[in-house]
Amino acid sequence: MTGHDFGSTTLTVAGRNFKTTMTNPGLALRPILGPLVFFAAFAGGLSAVGRTPGFDFSSGYTAFQFAFIMLQGALFVGLFCGLALARDLQSGFIRRLMLAARDRRGIVVGYVLAGLGVTMIATTVLLGVALLCGMQLDGDLLDVAGMYSLALVICAAGALWSMGVAFRMRTVQAAPLMQTPGFLGLFLAPAFVPYALLEGWIRPIARVNPITQLVEGARGFVSGRPEDLLLTYGVAAALLSVLAIWTLTGLRRAERIA
């Protein structure tokens, strides 16, 4: 097994998937338009929530929602990587790819890299539109880089989760199983108000939900006051490590069946 083998498999799969997504209008528009619609809906329709007593996000409700929608869009790009993999598993493409690739971890990394590429584009479009609409971005360039890094982390996490499911189920009918935990994980974080304003049963859940730390971290970058960076990136690393194990054990299972 050589590094070249891993690298060429990774680049081939990443290039193919990125090109497939970006040259198909149906696939390319979904990750770009989806977050824009949610941004319009949440930042526009819920702006009065910024008047809730105790709401103290200095950059305003639009910026508060931007961070959440950015991560939501990135997560869904990641989740769609698993759907693409399931489709390729069903069509037999992955079986043929496994015969050609000696280090099959390159397949996993290739799908993730393609998702990260799409996330970069979708996040940039969202940020551009948000700034054009007058969103107050108080972070500097370094904070913007931090924001992007968290979008990439959550995209990779979504991709690893959904690909682990895809390797085990090998059918696109597993889509709800890929997407529902992601949807729940996201909305069981402080989606609409800061953690301090959460009430009832959701509060203890949000406290232990790793996505909470990523959402709060992204909001810190948007406001130019990032806090608990060590904790944020520690949670990100732990999340990615656990999900990488989940995906690679799924890959091993798929290899045995193939």
Next chain:
Amino acid sequence: MTTLQQFAWLTRRAVVRTLRQPAAAFPALLFPLILLAVVAAGLGSATDIPGFPADSYLQFALAGAFVQAAMVGGINSGADLAVDIESGLLDRLALTPLRRWALLLGQLSGAVTLALLAGVLYLAIGLLFGVEIAAGVGGVAVILALAVVSALAFAALSALLALRTGSSEAVHGAFPLTFLLLTFSSFYLPRTLIDVDWFKALATYNPVSYLIEGVRSLYIDGWDSQALALGFGLGAAIVAIGIACASAALKGRLAHR
């Protein structure tokens, strides 16, 4: 077979078909509940916004679940009709002396069944979590009636789409549209508390706002004749237009056979 018997037979078929497809019925019942749970928990502190009309966000948001279930049930009903078109059943029925309106209205009964099931479930869950109905016991029947009108409205539009496209995939593809209608309405906040002008205008022109506000008024205000008239009036108008257009589409489809 009389026209009424035809209608009864097709209604029975649609109801049994709906109840025998748990994979389709469960998401229609449960997805609105999941969304309600996360939104009510996440936006619970919105009741502290000056001018918010209820003390509990669950009491405010519950109405949206009835309309969302009606939307999903309507899409399912249209998809069932599209499957009948794809499988050739509609062509075979066209060879019988079946009346067009019996076929169409019978098909819509599946959505009504689902809306009633969802309505009873959401009413029970609301009561379980201490949500009071300001209109009292009489309000329960009106809430269910408005849920049925909403289901008929979306089922009629969905049937029109099925008859125009003849594709269940196309009907299922309309699901994001229903989500947009819900999102750009007064689902999350009352229209009086929407600050952004363009959003407020969208919510004001969106009929879904009035279907939600009709149910919501019974939970929060009691008997608000204006909210109920708008809810039932707009719902009935959509049903009438939807059925008329779907009937014309059915006539056109059968004429080409």
